[in-house]
Amino acid sequence: MLVDALTDLDRRRDWQSAASALTGAAAAAPEAAAELNRALTSLTTTDTADDAGSERDRPARQRIDHLVRLLTARTVTHRPEALRQERTAAARILAVHRDFVPQAAALLTHAVDLDAAADPLHSSLVRLARLHDGRPVLAARTAQTLATRITYAHRSGTGDTDTLLTVVARLGATGDAAEGLFAAALTAAGGARTAWTGPWRTQLRLLRQHPVPDVRDAAHAEVTAHE
Structure with a gap:
């Protein structure tokens, strides 16, 4: 019922409530998470409908954007790990469509486990960086989001600074633009966290x-050091 309300583009009154209920259920039930992915897949196939019209503009895209906002907002309002698998699965669905790479990147950014050991944390950030090839503006935005998450983790008493330093050094050494921007943003966060x-x-x-x-x-x- 929730998927139908969300994916039927002729229904314009209750789709936001359905999106909220579906993302909330996805954190608690694998069946709901599977239905969330089904909704995303359906919406990506109908995205070009009503493109820049006078009455409607990409209604499917607007619903996808809303779902992504709900999924990323729960990183702060809920335990970060609660929807990690669901975000990753949703990102895979969106990443195959070039016009939804920014949404996929947002989901993967909030799926990164900042408490992971150096190797898995580095691997997840490298995978995230690959989405940003040829997208320097998106890479800068993602880097800032990562820095914000690191700062929030510090305030929450989580995240290991030594591990972060190891990962930053690896990212900065490759010469890749996105990895370098991630390294710069994380260095700023780590430096501030340790008083440089x-x-x-x-x-x-x-x-x-x-x-x-x-x-x-x-x-x-x-x-x-400020003058």
Whole structure:
């Protein structure tokens, strides 16, 4: 019933309530998570309907955007791990459509387990970076979201700084633009978190020599000691 209300584009009154109920149920029941994915798949196939019309504009896309906002908002309002698998599965569905890569990136950004060990955390960030090939603006936005999550994790008393430093060093060493932007944003968050101890200052210096100008700019924008 909820999927029908959400995917029937002729129903314009109750689809937001259905979206909220479906994402809420997905955290508690695998069956509901599967139905959420079915709804997303259905909506991606009907996305081009009513493109830039005078009465309606991409109604399916607007419903997908709403679902993504609900799924990412629950990172803060609920336990971060509660919908990690559901976000990852939804991101896979959206990532195969070029016009939904930003939504897929948002979901994967909020699916990253910041408490993971260095190797799995690094791998998840590399996978996330691959979505940003040729999308520097999106990469910068994702990097900022990652930094915000790191900051929030610090306030919540979670996340290991030494692990983060290891991962940042790996990301910054590849020369990749998206990985470099992630490294710069995470360095800013980690540096602030530790009052810019020596290893974080060293990492910032390295990023200021990165081959990608946007990464160098981001690193230079950070200040370890104010005049």
